[in-house]
Amino acid sequence: MSADRGRFLDAAERIGCRLCRDAVWSNGRCSWLGWAMEVHAGQWTTAFHALGSNLYEGTSGIGLFLARLANITGDPIVRVTAEGALAQALTAVDRLAAGGEYGFYSGLSGIAWACREAGILLAIEELAERGKAIVRLVGRMAPDRQRVDVMNGSAGLIPVLLDAALASQCDETLAAAVRHGEHLLNLAKRSEQGWSWDTLGLADEPHLLGFAHGASGIAYALGTLAGPVDRPDFLAGVRGALCYEQSLFRPEEGNWPDLRSFVQPLEGGKPPCMVAWCHGAAGVGIARLALHKLLPNDAAIISDAEIAIRTTAPTLERSLSREAGNFSLCHGDAGNADLLILAGDLLNRPELRQQAEATGARGLEQFEDLGSPWPCGVRGAGETPSLLLGLAGIGHFFLRLYDSQAVRTVLLPGQGSHEHTGTRP
Numbered sequence: 174m175s176a177d178r179g180r181f182l183d184a185a186e187r188i189g190c191r192l193c194r195d196a197v198w199s200n201g202r203c204s205w206l207g208w209a210m211e212v213h214a215g216q217w218t219t220a221f222h223a224l225g226s227n228l229y230e231g232t233s234g235i236g237l238f239l240a241r242l243a244n245i246t247g248d249p250i251v252r253v254t255a256e257g258a259l260a261q262a263l264t265a266v267d268r269l270a271a272g273g274e275y276g277f278y279s280g281l282s283g284i285a286w287a288c289r290e291a292g293i294l295l296a297i298e299e300l301a302e303r304g305k306a307i308v309r310l311v312g313r314m315a316p317d318r319q320r321v322d323v324m325n326g327s328a329g330l331i332p333v334l335l336d337a338a339l340a341s342q343c344d345e346t347l348a349a350a351v352r353h354g355e356h357l358l359n360l361a362k363r364s365e366q367g368w369s370w371d372t373l374g375l376a377d378e379p380h381l382l383g384f385a386h387g388a389s390g391i392a393y394a395l396g397t398l399a400g401p402v403d404r405p406d407f408l409a410g411v412r413g414a415l416c417y418e419q420s421l422f423r424p425e426e427g428n429w430p431d432l433r434s435f436v437q438p439l440e441g442g443k444p445p446c447m448v449a450w451c452h453g454a455a456g457v458g459i460a461r462l463a464l465h466k467l468l469p470n471d472a473a474i475i476s477d478a479e480i481a482i483r484t485t486a487p488t489l490e491r492s493l494s495r496e497a498g499n500f501s502l503c504h505g506d507a508g509n510a511d512l513l514i515l516a517g518d519l520l521n522r523p524e525l526r527q528q529a530e531a532t533g534a535r536g537l538e539q540f541e542d543l544g545s546p547w548p549c550g551v552r553g554a555g556e557t558p559s560l561l562l563g564l565a566g567i568g569h570f571f572l573r574l575y576d577s578q579a580v581r582t583v584l585l586p587g588q589g590s591h592e593h594t595g596t597r598p
Contacts, residue, residue, distance in 0.1 A: 181533055181574040182245065184541050188568035189242045192235060192558055193254040197223075202264065203257035204232050207563065208554035219554050226265035228283030229324070229503075233262035234560025234583075238569045240291035241580055245572070252295060259288050259300060266307060275311040276320060277329025277586045278385075278561065282311050286333050286587065308337045312349035316356035322372040322381075323390030323586060327353035331394040332587030335401060347402070354398045354407050357391055361410060366420040368413025379432040382421060383447075384456030384584075385503075388414040393460045393585070396467045411464065415473065418457065427484040428454045449504035450511070450584050454484040458512045462519055463585055482516050482525065485509050489532045500540070501550030502566035502584060506532055511570065511584055514577050533574045536567075 196203040204224055211220045225231040236258030243252035262284050274280035285307035292301025312334055320326035334350035337343065361368040362380065369380035369388055381387035392414035399407035422429055428446035431453060439445050447453035458481025464474050489506055499505035510529040517526030540547050546555055550562035557563035560583060572580040581588040 177530060177534065178575050180537065181530075181571045184533075184537055185242055185568045185571040185575065186246060186248070187541065188547075188564050188571070189239055189248070189251050192239065192564060192568075193250050195558065196254055196257065198257065201257060202261040203254060204261050205235065205558040207557035207559055208549070208551040209557070209559075209562070210551060219551060221554070224559065226262040226269075226284060227279050228287055228583075229278040229561045230557075230559035230563075231262065232258040233284045233287040235558055235565040236262060237287040237291060237583070238560060238565040238572075240287075240294050241572055242568065244294040245576070245579070255291060255295070256297070256300070259291055263288065263303060266310075270310060270314075273314060273317055273320070274325070275314050275317075275330050276325030277323065277333060279325040281307055282330045282333045283586075285311065286336075289337075305337065305341070308333060308346065312337075312346050316353050318356075318360060319374050321357065321360060321370050321391070322386045323394070324385045326372070327356050328391045328394035329586045331357075332397045332585070335397055336587045339401065350398055351402055351404070354395060354402075354404070354410075357395060358406060358410050361413065363413065367415070367417030368410060369417045373433075375434075378434050380417070381432050381452075382418050382429045382457070383431070383452040384460050385451035387452070388418050389457050389460035393463050396464045397587070400467060411468075415464075415477075419473075419477075427480050429457050447504065448485055448488045448509060450508035451503050454481040455509045455512045456584075457481050458485060459515060459582075459584055462512075462515050466519060478516065482512065485512050486525075486528055489513075489528065499548050499550055500536055500567050500570075501562050502570065503550050503561040505548070505550055506536065507567055507570035508584060511573060511582055514573055515582060518577055530574055533571060 195205060197205065206221065207224050208219060208221055209230055210217050226233055228234040236255045239251050239255035239258060243255055269281045275282055277283045285304045289301050289304030292304060311330060316327055321328065323329040331350050331353050334346050338347035338350060360370055370391055372381055372386045384390045392411045395407045395410040418429055426446050430444040431447045432444050436445060448455055450456040450459065458478050461474050461478035461481060465478060468474055489509055500507050502508040510532040513525040513529040516522055547564060547567050549557045551557055558565055560566045569583060
C-alpha cells in the first residue's frame with residue numbers, strides 16, 4: 174500500500190471518529206445535529222436541526238459510510254455507531270411507507286440499500302434481512318407520477334429492485350422493477366428533441382437535464398433494466414433521453430444547462446451551467462460511464478463521457494485555489510472528483526485517478542491537516558455530518574481514494590460492495 178493511500182484511509186478514519194464523537198444516543202440508536210436547506214414561506218433557508226433518516230442527508234447515509242469504514246478498519250466504536258445510525262433510520266420506515274416515499278436518496282429504498290449493504294459488510298444478518306424486507310415493501314408500492322427522478326422516484330428505485338432481484342432470483346422484485354420502468358416510459362414526453370420527463374411536477378417548466386433530477390438519471394435507470402429483462406422499449410427510452418440532452422448541449426461550454434426556473438439566469442436570460450453530480454457535466458459524465466459499461470459499443474455515450482471529464486477536471490483545480498471551496502458529494506469537489514475515479518477505473522486512465530488523488534491531497538492540506546472545518550454543501554453554513562452534503566460523504570470520498578474497487582460510489586443508486594452478474598431470474 175502506498176503512503177498516499179494510507180493517508181487517505183487515515184483521513185477517513187479521523188472523519189469517522191469525529192462523527193462517532195458527535196453522535197447523540199438514546200436507547201441504542203443515534204443521530205446527529207446538522208445543517209440543511211428547508212423551505213419556509215416559499216423560500217429556501219438554512220436550518221440547523223436533528224437529521225432525518227434518509228440516505229442523502231440523514232442517518233442511513235452516515236451509517237453506510239461508517240459501516241464501510243468499520244469493514245476496512247475493524248474499529249468497534251465505528252461499527253457500533255454505524256449500527257446505531259441505521260437503527261435510528263429504521264424508525265422512519267412506517268412513516269415513509271404511509272407517505273409512499275419509495276425514493277433512493279430521499280426515501281425507503283435508500284434506507285433499505287444502506288441496511289442491506291451494512292448488514293453484509295458487518296456480518297449482521299438481521300440488519301441485512303431488514304433491508305431486504307424493506308425492498309420487498311417498496312416493491313409492492315404503486316408507482317407515483319410525482320416520483321420520477323433519481324433523487325426521490327422510480328429512477329432511483331429501479332437499480333435497487335434490480336440488484337435485489339438478481340441477488341435473490343426473485344421474480345416478484347424483478348416485476349416491480351419492470352413496473353417502475355414502464356411507469357417512466359408512460360410518463361415520457363416524446364418530441365423531436367427526444368424523450369424528457371416532468372420531474373418537478375410543474376407542467377409549464379422545461380424538463381430537466383442531468384443526473385439527480387433529469388434525463389441522465391432516468392437513462393441510467395432504464396439502461397440498468399433493459400439488458401436483464403431484454404426489453405427494447407427500455408433501451409429506446411435510454412436513447413430518447415440522451416437525444417433530449419444532446420439537443421440542449423452547449424458545445425462552447427462543454428456542458429448541459431441547469432433549466433430550473435428559480436436558478437439565477439445569465440445575462441440575456443440564458444440558463445447557467447453547473448458542474449456537479451446533481452446538475453451539469455459531472456453527473457452527466459457519471460451517467461454516461463455507467464451506460465458505457467452497459468452499452469460499450471455506443472460511440473456517442475463515451476464521447477459525452479469524455480466531454481464531461483474534460484469539463485469537470487479543471488473545476489477541481491480552480492476550486493482548490495480558493496481559500497475555501499465546497500467538498501460535498503452532491504455539488505462539490507468530492508462528487509466531481511468521483512467522476513474521475515470512476516473514469517480512471519472503467520477506462521483504464523490512471524492519469525484521471527491521479528487527478529482525483531491530487532484533489533484529495535490538496536483538500537487534506539487545506540482543511541484536515543490544519544484542523545480547519547471542511548466546507549460542506551449547505552451554503553452559508555458550517556460543517557454538517559451528512560453523506561451527500563457533508564462529512565460522511567467527504568470521508569467516503571477518501572475511502573474511495575483508498576480502495577475504489579471495494580468501496581463503490583454512492584453517486585449511482587444500487588452500486589454495492591457486492592455485485593451480481595446474471596440475467597432474468
